Amino acid sequence: METLNFDLDKKPLREVNQFLHGDASGLNGKSVVIENPNGAHSIAVGLKSDVHVTIKGHAGYYAAGMNQLAKVTIEGSAGSGVAENMMSGTVHVKGFASNAAGATANGGLLVIDGDAGLRCAIALKGADVVVGGSVGSFSAFMAQAGNFVVLGDAGEGLGDSIYEAKVFVRGKVKSLGADCEIKTMDAESKKILIDLLAKSGHKDVSPDSFTQYGSARTLYHFHVDNAGAY
Amino acid sequence: MSDDKSTDTIHKTPQTTPRQSATFDAYTNSEIRRSAATGIYDIRGGGSKRKLPHFDDLLFLGASVSRYPLEGYREKCGTDVVLGARFAKKPIHLRTPVTIAGMSFGSLSGRAKEALGRGASAAGTSTTTGDGGMTQEERGHSTTLVYQYLPSRYGMNPDDLRKADAIEVVIGQGAKPGGGGMLLGQKITKRVAKMRCLPEGIDQRSSCRHPDWTGPDDLEIKINEIREITDWEKPIYVKIGATRPYFDVALAVKAGADVIVLDGMQGGTAATQEVFIEHVGIPILAAIRPAVKALQDLGMYRNGKNSVQLIVSGGIRNGADVAKAIALGADAVAIGTAALIALGDNDPHLEAEYQKLGTTAGAYDDWHEGKDPAGITTQDPELMKRIDPVKAGHRLANYIAVMTMEAQVVARACGKSHLHNLEPEDLVALTIEASAMAQVPLAGTNWIPGVTKF
Numbered sequence A: 001m002e003t004l005n006f007d008l009d010k011k012p013l014r015e016v017n018q019f020l021h022g023d024a025s026g027l028n029g030k031s032v033v034i035e036n037p038n039g040a041h042s043i044a045v046g047l048k049s050d051v052h053v054t055i056k057g058h059a060g061y062y063a064a065g066m067n068q069l070a071k072v073t074i075e076g077s078a079g080s081g082v083a084e085n086m087m088s089g090t091v092h093v094k095g096f097a098s099n100a101a102g103a104t105a106n107g108g109l110l111v112i113d114g115d116a117g118l119r120c121a122i123a124l125k126g127a128d129v130v131v132g133g134s135v136g137s138f139s140a141f142m143a144q145a146g147n148f149v150v151l152g153d154a155g156e157g158l159g160d161s162i163y164e165a166k167v168f169v170r171g172k173v174k175s176l177g178a179d180c181e182i183k184t185m186d187a188e189s190k191k192i193l194i195d196l197l198a199k200s201g202h203k204d205v206s207p208d209s210f211t212q213y214g215s216a217r218t219l220y221h222f223h224v225d226n227a228g229a230y
Numbered sequence B: 001m002s003d004d005k006s007t008d009t010i011h012k013t014p015q016t017t018p019r020q021s022a023t024f025d026a027y028t029n030s031e032i033r034r035s036a037a038t039g040i041y042d043i044r045g046g047g048s049k050r051k052l053p054h055f056d057d058l059l060f061l062g063a064s065v066s067r068y069p070l071e072g073y074r075e076k077c078g079t080d081v082v083l084g085a086r087f088a089k090k091p092i093h094l095r096t097p098v099t100i101a102g103m104s105f106g107s108l109s110g111r112a113k114e115a116l117g118r119g120a121s122a123a124g125t126s127t128t129t130g131d132g133g134m135t136q137e138e139r140g141h142s143t144t145l146v147y148q149y150l151p152s153r154y155g156m157n158p159d160d161l162r163k164a165d166a167i168e169v170v171i172g173q174g175a176k177p178g179g180g181g182m183l184l185g186q187k188i189t190k191r192v193a194k195m196r197c198l199p200e201g202i203d204q205r206s207s208c209r210h211p212d213w214t215g216p217d218d219l220e221i222k223i224n225e226i227r228e229i230t231d232w233e234k235p236i237y238v239k240i241g242a243t244r245p246y247f248d249v250a251l252a253v254k255a256g257a258d259v260i261v262l263d264g265m266q267g268g269t270a271a272t273q274e275v276f277i278e279h280v281g282i283p284i285l286a287a288i289r290p291a292v293k294a295l296q297d298l299g300m301y302r303n304g305k306n307s308v309q310l311i312v313s314g315g316i317r318n319g320a321d322v323a324k325a326i327a328l329g330a331d332a333v334a335i336g337t338a339a340l341i342a343l344g345d346n347d348p349h350l351e352a353e354y355q356k357l358g359t360t361a362g363a364y365d366d367w368h369e370g371k372d373p374a375g376i377t378t379q380d381p382e383l384m385k386r387i388d389p390v391k392a393g394h395r396l397a398n399y400i401a402v403m404t405m406e407a408q409v410v411a412r413a414c415g416k417s418h419l420h421n422l423e424p425e426d427l428v429a430l431t432i433e434a435s436a437m438a439q440v441p442l443a444g445t446n447w448i449p450g451v452t453k454f
């Protein structure tokens, strides 16, 4: 496989992103390595071809934002909003992720090996998010669709006002948000979980060690008795 | 001891005329009864319905001995606007300063969106998507389409981002600054639900804060991300509801906005709580000058390539309003409610149907219920058929043309060869309130409350 190296100490990010937005025919299957990212924001955002990008270090905000098709690996940690609004492809953070990781992502897979901050998978719209460590408070807030797997613990208000997304947590949950409840894991959900564990490098983790959470669907329609929850 | 009733009546204390309370007026009382019966707040569409200080409280000083006017029709009075030339490779060029405000597909039918696109394109102006994503109806028929980037991110995707001509980051709306979107079950049809990735028929409450940034420092990084995704081609607007316009505009500009959209409390909404519409935010009249001052203080006001444009909205109805908004410092205006009326919303010819809904033409505002007899604020497939996108689009184009010509009439009378040459010095105020808010003198005096001594 052909590999291209960009050094952000020498080349402006604008040029690197512009290159990565090039015609898919020229990028599909190519490997691109980005060196000296040094926490720059918006690295590898808006990709739309099956290119493999490796970021050799820490990324700032919105790394791989709105990703389509590409496989992006961040060898360090990622700032806020990594893979925000991703449509497809894979984003793998080998370190930690800050707040709002995978926010509003519609498709694709986000894997975070370490912990993630507040509001992980907020307003998730269909993507799969797997966190090897723990997640902060208000994660899966208003999550609409998709699957959210946490191998560690979850903070306060997990799944507040959640819609149809599925949440699986192995560790402790500090508290559940409004309208979020424990679900019994059915065969279909278990299959999703097993599949995601395998895809994210946690093949040996037992699906039975997880508890599933989802919407109690009591806030789907305005009702006077819910006034305090709105 | 008399049992003669007639003499009894004569000697009784005279009755006073029954008097309704100004405080507890008929509408207020009906609202109390409605609340008592239902236990839930009132939700409606439209903007503030109370009388507020507005553009009607301002007048133009036409040219006379001290200044000379331009000849109507013969001498040129330009109306074109360039928006977002600060960073974008492809700024927006419009033939008229009257733009169409963001109104979501979902709140409006697909055919209404198509009509807006057709009308605006014919008139040489832009339309704006809304909370719920971009539809083919609108992209296909709008020459210039502004794509909204909202807290809910419903329907947000990079393909549509690239298809847009400009991107509008929505922080708030004049009707509900600090509030999120709302779309009730009747309008969450299969298509709307799919675009928003929600279960069909639920009462959608969308978030009021963006999911992946908080505060102006983050906004700067967010704007930069959108520029990177779209290769710095498109202008980035930031829309704010009018509350603290000086600070909000200054922060948005520092965060990198190319264009500020400032929406006053008269601005319409598809649906929100009545209490929000009537009691949060300030009238557009009070918001324009502080916004312009912020741009001036930052050196970004009409300063060549280094300019940030200001679009204002909230109760714009005619060419006089357009001219007044521009004279106070706006570069362009946006219309929502007025555009819907031009398409046929609240039309008296549908009076019988409005009566059936317990309302009357002009007052119909239960847009969230999706029963609009005009086929505009609905997702009902039968009702939708009532709007003919070609004819309605034509009416909208006519209306925008009239507004533009009216603004030109005023500008020529003031001796201006371009609408943008109108200035606050061309205006006076009819009321002390309007004088203070718009910072133009009370008619016949040199007095601007808060600025000069009486």
Ligand SMILES: Cc1cc2nc3c(=O)[nH]c(=O)nc-3n(C[C@H](O)[C@H](O)[C@H](O)COP(=O)(O)O)c2cc1C
Residues within 6 Å of the ligand: B045, B046, B047, B101, B102, B103, B104, B107, B108, B129, B130, B131, B132, B148, B170, B172, B173, B174, B239, B263, B266, B267, B268, B269, B270, B313, B314, B315, B316, B334, B335, B336, B337, B338, B367, B377
């Ligand atoms: C039916 C309707 C739907 C609207 N939807 C949105 C929206 O999705 N996003 C938004 O920023 N503003 C929305 N607005 C507000 C308009 O963009 C605009 O701020 C307002 O209509 C301007 O005031 P005017 O109605 O007095 O012209 C909506 C307004 C109406 C009437």
